Amino acid sequence: MLVFTNRASDSLVELLQRDEQVDVKPIGTHFIAAFDSLYLVSLLSLLAIFSTACASPRIRRFSTWYTFLLAWIFEAVSKLLLVGQQTSPIPPQFGICVAQASLINAIPVLCAFYAVTYILQTYLTVMAILKSETTVSKSRVRLLHALPCAAFIALFILSLTAIIATIVDSSGSQIEQRPKEVLWGCTAILQDL
Numbered sequence: 001m002l003v004f005t006n007r008a009s010d011s012l013v014e015l016l017q018r019d020e021q022v023d024v025k026p027i028g029t030h031f032i033a034a035f036d037s038l039y040l041v042s043l044l045s046l047l048a049i050f051s052t053a054c055a056s057p058r059i060r061r062f063s064t065w066y067t068f069l070l071a072w073i074f075e076a077v078s079k080l081l082l083v084g085q086q087t088s089p090i091p092p093q094f095g096i097c098v099a100q101a102s103l104i105n106a107i108p109v110l111c112a113f114y115a116v117t118y119i120l121q122t123y124l125t126v127m128a129i130l131k132s133e134t135t136v137s138k139s140r141v142r143l144l145h146a147l148p149c150a151a152f153i154a155l156f157i158l159s160l161t162a163i164i165a166t167i168v169d170s171s172g173s174q175i176e177q178r179p180k181e182v183l184w185g186c187t188a189i190l191q192d193l
Helices: 012-017 029-055 063-079 094-130 138-167
Strands: none
Touching: 029 063, 063 094, 063 138, 094 138
């Protein structure tokens, strides 16, 4: 019988290849509730900031600022997909589980890229003002938006492919059954990929 551990040094592949029992320390539900609560508060705060910015047309903001906020809203939503299902004896729906695991791998890259693009757009705008130009060219702004989106889509597809490849067995017809001791859903199973 194989039981998962929370030891960070052991990867999932090594654990699956072993035929030994490992002690599991279950995560307390109060930690899960705190995690979910913090992400819910952050989601509501980000939505309040975003809606306030959209409602005040007199204050101009860079387009990358809006997309930076949207990336973090997307991050919070992705962490909340399995709310209420983390400790349930019934496993979460397979599709939502795989989607969340793929998003958790890809969204930090989107957030980081949009942070860089926001800084780049600020830099380009300052340089344009110093050169007596009115604004940054639209083609540069489009490129600033295309790079984070392309990186996100590529990493999402790569993560999705890796997750499905580890779940489907060698014959390609069966999906492995995971132990119910995994309290964090698919994200704990796929953490070490």
